[in-house]
Amino acid sequence: MRRSLFPDHFSFPCLLKSCAAHSALSLGASLHSAIVHLGLEDDLFVRTSLIDFYGKCRQMDASRKLFDTMLHKNEVSWTALIDGYWNSGDGISARDLFDKMPHRNAITWNIMIDRYVKAGDLINARKLFDEMPERNTVSFTSMIDGYAKAGDMASARFLFEQLSDKDIFSWSAMVSGYVQNCQPIEALKIFLEMYNRKIKPDEVVLVGLISACSQFGRLSLAKWVNSFVQQISFDADNPHIYAALIDMNANCGNMEEAAFLFDSMKNRDLVSYCSIMQGYSIHMSGAKAVELFERMLKEGIMPDEVAFTVVLAACSKAGLVKEGNEYFNLMKTEYGIVASPDHYACMVDLLGRAGFLKEAYDLLRSMPEEPHAGVWGALLAACNRHSNAELAEIAMSRLSELEPRNAGNYVSMSNIYAADDRWMDVSRIRTQMSCRALRKIPGCTWIYS
């Protein structure tokens, strides 16, 4: 038998990585005994992979023991153990080890910064960023992403301007950041600045560009972006690109193009299904969206919490009360998804729109969490539609606390009173509005050209 058929110190790290990815603890443990048997336990790469494997399986005692008895460690061994502690929820031990590390190149700092950024702890991330001896593009991009996710685009921009070696990652982080914070004009400007510097856009930054144009809701712009992307996108099967294009076309009123793109996809994934369903939903074809949801299930694609939000909203718009109820139950029983306030908002909207105001209110009161403004807002809208001033007053009293500056709520409430000829109450609401210096934002109707 040829010796090469046995796993060696090159293949064990690879095998352990795969076990870690699948949380295959017992399989990895058998590999561990094989490693000991073959006398490969002291190999730097093999030992580090074991530390990483036990850490990913949250076996910190085993991981720590292998680390402590290690003769020669490098930064990767340290990082693997730190990562294990961090992912096991022990940020204190992780940070303690990081501070004790003997050799810290830029990369180790970047990993630690990114951990804090991903945890939303920008204070600690920034401290490390300021402390580290040499910052590179990765350090800047992690911080930029952190600020963007926290909604602080001013700080993100400030760091971006200081960054001399901007690469495609940092440009992308800025474009996506503006998109995430609903600043499509800034997103577009940054993209064009990048493009004018002759930097070749990749798929990721194109997704950002498309999403920005989706937020504009301008069909002329969408048409331009559509052809622009088709011209320069090398990977035509990228599902991210497709989902973004479908979303943009649907949002800009071009359902035909959205449907064409969806149909021409080779591998439709969850997000592309959601994009097209959302498109049909906003264009008042809720039934069509529900049909697509069924087709998606038949294809074996697992719906997640967002997919259920989309389908419940579609049921609501189409008046499919029975189906909506069924999906709401299916989500909990069949897919083990805990109903979020957004799901409840969809259900209150569904029941309320169809005139089941009592049922909507009962459902709201059965919520395990405190209902947010979206849930109360859906109830208020239903009261407006079905002229129920009594229930509307309950919703309004919560809404005036949760979102006191939302003019729409006051307008709905005053309309409900007006429909009941309660003009004294109407004027009381108007006074409240002017006291809070609110005015109705004129309705905005898109006209598709």
Next chain:
DNA sequence: CTAGGGTTAG
């Protein structure tokens, strides 16, 4: 040839 880092869609 093997172990650790930053950007993406609904």
